[in-house]
Amino acid sequence: MKDAYKKSPGRPRSVSSQRAMLKATLELLAEVGFEKMSMDAIATRAGIGKTTIYRRYANKDELVADAIESVREEIRVPDTGNLWGDMDALIENATQITLTPLGKQAVAMIISSASSNAKFARVYWEKYLLPRKQAFASVIERAKVRQEVASDVDAGLVFDTMSGIMLYALIFPPEEAWTDYIRRSLSLVLRPMPK
Amino acid sequence: MKDAYKKSPGRPRSVSSQRAMLKATLELLAEVGFEKMSMDAIATRAGIGKTTIYRRYANKDELVADAIESVREEIRVPDTGNLWGDMDALIENATQITLTPLGKQAVAMIISSASSNAKFARVYWEKYLLPRKQAFASVIERAKVRQEVASDVDAGLVFDTMSGIMLYALIFPPEEAWTDYIRRSLSLVLRPMPK
Amino acid sequence: MKDAYKKSPGRPRSVSSQRAMLKATLELLAEVGFEKMSMDAIATRAGIGKTTIYRRYANKDELVADAIESVREEIRVPDTGNLWGDMDALIENATQITLTPLGKQAVAMIISSASSNAKFARVYWEKYLLPRKQAFASVIERAKVRQEVASDVDAGLVFDTMSGIMLYALIFPPEEAWTDYIRRSLSLVLRPMPK
Amino acid sequence: MKDAYKKSPGRPRSVSSQRAMLKATLELLAEVGFEKMSMDAIATRAGIGKTTIYRRYANKDELVADAIESVREEIRVPDTGNLWGDMDALIENATQITLTPLGKQAVAMIISSASSNAKFARVYWEKYLLPRKQAFASVIERAKVRQEVASDVDAGLVFDTMSGIMLYALIFPPEEAWTDYIRRSLSLVLRPMPK
DNA sequence: ACTTAATCGAGACGGTACGTCCTGTCTTTAA
DNA sequence: TTAAAGACAGGACGTACCGTCTCGATTAAGT
Known part of the structure; x- marks a missing residue:
């Protein structure tokens, strides 16, 4: 700056x-x-x-x-050649960052002051969410090309859904493992290409 | 108590x-x-x-x-005889409560102190989320009977996903109308019974 | 019970x-x-x-x-047949009462609130000082008759002086023994009958 | 300090x-x-x-x-060339200070907390009484030289007695004028040189 | 080499809220 | 009725923190 x-x-x-x-x-x-x-x-x-x-x-x-x-760590767009391989990499990255004490406090703050103080939300959005949303879009675009997923899937909405469930899980921790939980939620949204 | x-x-x-x-x-x-x-x-x-x-x-x-x-308002399980009629009622109820100034502040607080002070989260869970989760389960159960939705749909996970997206939308307001956004997200998750 | x-x-x-x-x-x-x-x-x-x-x-x-x-203890007018015998008895009685923790606190309170709250001072005056002042007067009157003391001695003023020195000693304790100190002070005031 | x-x-x-x-x-x-x-x-x-x-x-x-x-005002040792001229000056000074609202409150406080909190009493002693006691001693010493007063007069005890009577008068105001009362009391104590 | 000026650590400042304590009053149940 | 128990409104206490403000002491760049 x-x-x-x-x-x-x-x-x-x-x-x-x-x-x-x-x-x-x-x-x-x-x-x-x-x-x-x-x-x-x-x-x-x-x-x-x-x-x-x-x-x-x-x-x-x-x-x-x-x-x-x-605290900006590089987000690398994964390319395992396979939709769920890529997704797992993204989920892994997201959970690892979010589940540290710092990550939790950061998210808490961001959410807490979202309505009153746009500052935190903006930073979070620009530095954390946006790069991931773009990585997400790339991964899904490739999956569409590979016909692993229906071509009308709205990558943005899928990302928002995943972000939402992660937020939710942060407050009300799931009983199963975090990554499994998110993976399962995501599989609801990312329906495979109809045969 | x-x-x-x-x-x-x-x-x-x-x-x-x-x-x-x-x-x-x-x-x-x-x-x-x-x-x-x-x-x-x-x-x-x-x-x-x-x-x-x-x-x-x-x-x-x-x-x-x-x-x-x-502030416990009764949650009434809707019964319009139709999956999406019921869902719309639930979404309407949830958004109406969450989007008031009080609702926003409450959610902010709950989330904010979730990690440090379990109190808020517990109250929110018991008095707000749990009743809705149960209403949700009933509605989906009936939809399964009517074969409007696949019988292996995990109602709990669907609810969590919806709650997550609402949380997310509270922080990063969607460009379209709130209820449309939630509805659209939910339609991804609640896929219709395969013909 | x-x-x-x-x-x-x-x-x-x-x-x-x-x-x-x-x-x-x-x-x-x-x-x-x-x-x-x-x-x-x-x-x-x-x-x-x-x-x-x-x-x-x-x-x-x-x-x-x-x-x-x-806490009213009877004040008995001493009559030893001798001025200083009587005085010693009065001094002894006064110091014994005043030097207890309760006595100290009571006097402190009375003095403290004297200007604002007349209550304490009045009680102290009526129940404690006045009886002693009268006893004092009797003793000195007898001494005058016995010609142990000048006939123009103002008994009231002598009593006030003694009370004053006791108050003072309560706050700034003398180095010698209390009764000696008061006795010595009193002997300044109670001058013997001129020959 | x-x-x-x-x-x-x-x-x-x-x-x-x-x-x-x-x-x-x-x-x-x-x-x-x-x-x-x-x-x-x-x-x-x-x-x-x-x-x-x-x-x-x-x-x-x-x-x-x-x-x-x-609030330390200088105490100036008076020197009128005459015992009672000096005494009157000292009495005047003492009463003027003590009879102000502040003076009364200060004395009240000092006395009130004397037993529990030595702080107030110590300050009062060091800053107020001690200088006056010394001034008193000087004045009486000079009077002894002038043979206005008996050479065995204990100036310290006389001062204490006067302080006591002032304290007492503060609580139980005399009917006559303050200064007259003190002066009269003092005249008892400061007996003139026997001829 | 000498200014010059913004920085540094330290810590005092005005202000606001906290949670505790106490007074004198009020309101209940039990006898 | 009176007692005991204890809740009540009000208000002061002393603590903690925020964001601002001085201090004397550095520390480089530009003369």
């Missing part, structure tokens, strides 16, 4: 402080959650002053939003 | 205070949300003392959990 | 409740002081209801005033 | 806030008394946050103790 060009005078902002504050934020978020995490605690753990945080972020929300945004 | 029998001495807890505090809580929850709603504001609006609240509830969480729990 | 005689339609426990509440009040007053003593604590220790206290006394002040008033 | 040397990091404590809170405390103390004066009211009147008070003082007692301590 750096400006393209920099030639401002004065002491430049410390990169190590920036790293430290994001790290501390993510750690505390995972440990105690958004509400119970105080700015003072973050500053103390990061070994920096609160001023240094507030110079960069207007408030707690923005700091946390950016901290979460900073 | 009342004890079966009561003959405890002393002045009984005021029913009107109880009602007033729950009403004020629900109103303020809908208006300003959980975080911005202060206990003093609740007490003032209810025309009672803060003590009276804290005598019943250990903290804000418990008060709000109970307030939400108190 | 205490249902040895069950023929009381009226108020059989009235007297014992009264005694219990005064006793509890005096105990707690001595232990923790006026401010830190709560009405609930008094009621609990007395094994009675708060209502029972408030039926008799309008507020804490009045209860405590009455409790202190209830 | 400031440390001799200061170079602690961070923003220094606001001197104006400090002054404002002491001023507000003294005003409210004089107006409504210790018990009826709330910390919020103090903060509001001083135009500061409650936090700022509690950062400096652990509780209301300590704040008030320091506020009273802060």
Whole structure:
């Protein structure tokens, strides 16, 4: 998010402080959650002053939003040559990220403040959901070509359905294994090509 | 949760205070949300003392959990004689409740604190989701009998999937109308009986 | 329990409740002081209801005033046939009462609320100081007759002076023994008959 | 008591806030008394946050103790060249200070909590009584030299006696004028040099 | 090498809400 | 009726956190 060009005078902002504050934020978020995490605690753990945080972020929300945004892991479009092979890879990736303490807290926050504060939802959407939705579309498109799935399947709606069930499972954990549960739900939606 | 029998001495807890505090809580929850709603504001609006609240509830969480729990509207199992007629009734009911300001705040809270505070999720599950899940099961059972739907459809999973998509839609509102969106998603899952 | 005689339609426990509440009040007053003593604590220790206290006394002040008033020990005018013999007896009596924890708290309270609440001061004056002032006057009158003291000595002022020094000693304890200190102070005032 | 040397990091404590809170405390103390004066009211009147008070003082007692301590007016040893001229000056000074609303409240508090909380009494002693006791001693010493008073007069005891009578008069106001009363009492104690 | 100016850590600031405690009143059941 | 038990409105207490604001002390870039 750096400006393209920099030639401002004065002491430049410390990169190590920036790293430290994001790290501390993510750690505390995972440990105690958004509400119970105080700015003072973050500053103390990061070994920096609160001023240094507030110079960069207007408030707690923005700091946390950016901290979460900073955890971007690459999403690689799988290509196993087979619909369910690809799907399993995507499900695996999604669950692995979502089921960490940090993932849970992040999703919780995003949902919690969705109506009041669009910030979190936007970040989540742009950095997390959208790439996956696109990967999903590719995978299903290939499956259509291979005639593994009906050609009128709405990939977007299928993705939304999967996201929904994952959200739901996060709050009301299924009795069976997470991946099985999602896989089973998804198989409802992804009906095979009629013979 | 009342004890079966009561003959405890002393002045009984005021029913009107109880009602007033729950009403004020629900109103303020809908208006300003959980975080911005202060206990003093609740007490003032209810025309009672803060003590009276804290005598019943250990903290804000418990008060709000109970307030939400108190909003139990009867869920009536629809019977239009037709699968999609019944489904539409259920969807209509669910969306109407979920899309009110109160509904949104309630869901937000429930989700938000799901991992840290099981209280909200439990209440939501018991008082809201479970009755609907059962209604759902009945409706689908009847549809199976009428051979409107394949006999191996897992009603529970279908319900979870629908709940998930509703949750998702609450955070990332669909571009089309809510009920259409849910209906469309549901039609993916509830595939008709193969001819 | 205490249902040895069950023929009381009226108020059989009235007297014992009264005694219990005064006793509890005096105990707690001595232990923790006026401010830190709560009405609930008094009621609990007395094994009675708060209502029972408030039926008799309008507020804490009045209860405590009455409790202190209830501790009336007889003041006997000493007559040793000698001025300082009598004085020593009076000093001894005054210090013994004032130096108990209860005495200290009582005096503290009385002084503390003197400007705002005349109640305590009045009780203290009527029940404690006035009898002593009169005893004092008698003793000095006799001393005048015996020509142990100048005939123009103002007994009232001498008493006030002694009371004052006791008050002062209560707050700023003298280094020597209490009775010696007061005796010494008093000897300043009670000058002997000029030869 | 400031440390001799200061170079602690961070923003220094606001001197104006400090002054404002002491001023507000003294005003409210004089107006409504210790018990009826709330910390919020103090903060509001001083135009500061409650936090700022509690950062400096652990509780209301300590704040008030320091506020009273802060009112130190210089006591000037009078020198009229005559015993009673000097005494009158001292009496005048003492009564003027003690008879203000603030003075009365201060004395009330000091006495009230003398046994439980030594803080108030200590402050009163060090900042108020001790300087006067010393002034008293000087004045009487000079009177001895001038042979206005017996050389064996114990100045300390005379001072204590006068303080006592003032305390007493504060609680049980004399019928005559304050200064006359004190003066009369003092004349008993300070007997002239025998011819 | 010397300015210059924005940064840093530290921590105080005003404000708001929390949950506890206490007073004096009210309302019930039991006797 | 009176007692006991305890709920009630109101209000102060002292704590925690937020986002802002000073401090003296760095730290580079541009003279």
